Amino acid sequence: MGMRGHQREHTSGGMGQVTWGMRLRLGAATCVLLAGFSLVCIRVVALQWHPPVEAETAGQVRTDNALRGSILDREGRVLAFTENSFKVGIDPVVMKRYLHEEYRDEVAEADPDLPSDQLLAMELPEDELKRRMSDMVAGVAKLLELSAEDVSRRFWERLGAAPGTRFIVIDRDVRNQRFKNIAPLMNKGMGLACDPTQSWIRNYPNHNLACHVIGFLSRIPSESEGIEWAMDVELRGRDGQYLFFPGSSGRNELIHRRRIIQDRVDGNDIQLTIDSFIQGVVESALAKAAVAHNPESITAVVVQPKTGEILAMANLPDFDPNDYGNAEADSRKNRAVTDFFEPGSMFKIVPVSGALEFGSARPDSIYFCENGFWTSSGTRPLRDSHGYGDLTVEEIIVHSSNIGTAKVAIDLGKENLFYFVRRFGFGTRPSIALRGVTPGSVRPLNDWSTLSMTRIPMGHEIAVSALQMVMAMATVANDGQRMKPQLVHSVRSQDGQVLWRYQPKVVDQPIGPETAAMMRRALAGVVERGTARRARLDGYRAGGKTGTAQYAENGVYPPGLWTSSFVGFAPVEDPVVSVIVVVDRPKGDYYGGTVAAPVFKEITEKILEYYQVPRRSLAPAGADLAGASPILD
CATH class of the missing domain: 3.90.1310 (Penicillin-binding protein 2a (Domain 2))
Structure with a gap:
């Protein structure tokens, strides 16, 4: 067949059968290709996640901003x-x-x-x-x-x-x-x-x-x-x-x-002790009072006496945090903790409860109130709004007698009065998660004048914040235990895990449960038959104390300027809330019993309804106000 025929035969046989040699050569080539492909893949990944040194020099350090908690x-x-x-x-x-x-x-x-x-x-x-x-x-x-x-x-x-x-x-x-x-x-x-x-x-x-x-x-x-x-x-x-x-494409950054x-x-996330519903109730009540009395400012704080948790804290004027840059600095002040004022008759709970605790007085101890005008040891005269004669200690609180309170304080003694003032938390900055918290003003004992023992018991010559005053009243409501005020309930991670939770903390106990019970009974009398009858609640018993003090400005008292206030708690039998309302320089009427007490009533009734506290069968609030003597204090 010759050479040509032989070649054809060889070629034909090669197409029809794969020899072992060909298989070995094909396997070797496949391995080389796979190895090469693997190396390329590894190199691609390496370049994506670990760029070469020369690329790192061109890399830009960028910030991945953390999401701020809610x-x-x-x-x-x-x-x-x-x-x-x-x-x-x-x-x-x-x-x-x-x-x-x-x-x-x-x-x-x-x-x-x-x-x-x-x-x-x-x-x-x-x-x-x-x-x-x-x-x-x-x-x-x-x-x-x-x-x-x-x-x-x-x-x-x-x-x-x-x-x-x-x-x-x-x-x-x-x-x-x-x-x-x-x-x-x-x-x-x-x-x-x-x-x-x-x-x-x-x-x-x-x-x-x-x-x-x-x-x-x-x-x-x-x-x-x-x-x-x-x-x-x-x-x-x-x-x-x-x-x-x-x-090199210039496109936006990619994760790889x-x-x-x-x-x-x-x-x-930060979970507060504030309740939005209660906060809204308070702010609504303050807005109505602002329209009625046109004050320079108005403040309210609501506290749970047993825990110290703050349920609401509100001030007017206020501002929108979304546009804080356009708000006046005055409207951004949290006056409940930054401002202090002379508390007036609200402060009488301190010397009277101190005297009851110390034993220098009992609820039925009788003091002659000098028919409303008294000069003690040659000092300037002290006056009451009514000419009271003999009053028990409980009646001194109910009728807010300045003279009776001063005599109770004198029997308690200067050092003991100072002791109880400080143990109720006055003159000390409250420990709370806010800035600008004031300690108020309590002068050292050796700076007290001859007038001090008759003026401090009625809330003059001393300055307090709204937070300090409501925590003092909450102490009376809580069987004498003064709680640490608290705004932060818990700290939680983004996935909801609780990292820290507030535990109520007793910071002091200036008075015992028995003294606190006596004070609650007297303070209930203030609301039911005393200076705060406009604080009476429908279906609930409340206790509290009015305050009417001249407004102090640079150490002097401009005529016609007053601070009207009320601090109280409810229900008397088992207090759920303690509430303070402070109205700064109202126009027209200025007594705490007529300006601030009704605001307390509106706030507290709605809170107790919200908490579904059962009502009691009581005389309707305000039923005995017609024809009543003027409410002064």
Whole structure:
């Protein structure tokens, strides 16, 4: 067959049968390919997660901002939270392209036979293009709930100043519903685009509610206020860091182009002792009183006597933390803890309970009240609003006799009075998670004058904060145990795990349970037949003490300026709340029994209803006020 035939035969046999040699060669080639592919994969992963040294030098250190924790009320209702914000803008180049394409679609629909080369060359006339662009900008403004006129003006000014610009900002802070309005248009090729801002935005959904407790988050952390300042370490978490290696495509960063330096740790949530419902009740009552009496300010605090937990703390004037920068500094003050004032007759609970505890007086001890006018040891005269004769200690409290209280204090003694003043917490800064907390003003014992023993017992020559005074009354309501005031209920992680929970803490016991019970009985008499009958509740027994004191300004008492107050608790049998109301310089009527006591009534009745405390069969509140003698104090 010759050589040619042999070759054909060999070739034919090779196609029909794979020899062992061929198998070995094929296996070796496959292994080489797999090994090579594996090396490539490993190298790709290595480059993505561990860029080479030369790439690291080009990496940018970026911050991964931690999510700030939320602030919640005691029932888990949100008082403050953090959300992302978006910067929304328009790319004029893309918008023009979109409008030209839209125009060509319109032409093609009207004239299907138009040659494609002519169609592609067609563009909107300049005037029509500008009109359509204006319509689109106005439509975007409407979706963002902005003024179309203002947005259009800024758009054309910016485009005129920089004709080639590719991004004109429409709004730098778009969130919530406004972002939902605009989001569907982002991928329509219309030129609308957004970039997430680099920082989180703090939101206070209830606006002014509990504003002085929550405070606000300032761009300068040291200038923040309230819980935002006090619990900042827990709330803020810890920012993360990563190296970002920009890709050659210039696209936005991708996760596989990052190298984590430090993981982000989001902040913890802070749950307060504040109850939003009770806070709202208090703020509503204060607003009504502000209209009725036009005071310079008004404050109220609600406390649970048994735990020291603060259920509400409110002041007027107030502010919206969402816009704290435009609020007057005066309206941002938490007067319940920063301001102090002479408490007037509210303070009588201290010398009288001290005398009962010390044993220098009993509830039925009788003191002659000098028919309303008394000069002690040559000091300036002391007066009562009525000419009382003999009164028991209990009646001295019920009728708020200045002379009777002074005589009780004199029997107690100067050193012992000072002792009880301090043990009730006055002159000491309350330990509470707020800034600017005042200790009030209690002069050292050796600075007391000859007048002091007759003036301090009636709440002069001493200054207290609303928080201090309500905690003192809560001490009486709590069988003599003075609790630590508390605003923070618990600290929780982002997944809801409780990291820390408040435990009630007794800080002192200035009086025993028996003395406290005697005082509660006397204070119930104040409400039922004394100076605070306008504090009587429908279906509940309340106890408390009125206060009417001249307003002190730079050490003098300007005429006609008063501080009207009431502090009390309810129900008398088993106190659930202690409440203080302080009205600063009301216009017109100024007695604590007529200005502040009715506010206490409105607040306390609604709280007890909210807690579903059973009512008792009592005479209707106010039933015996008609024709009653004037309520002075």
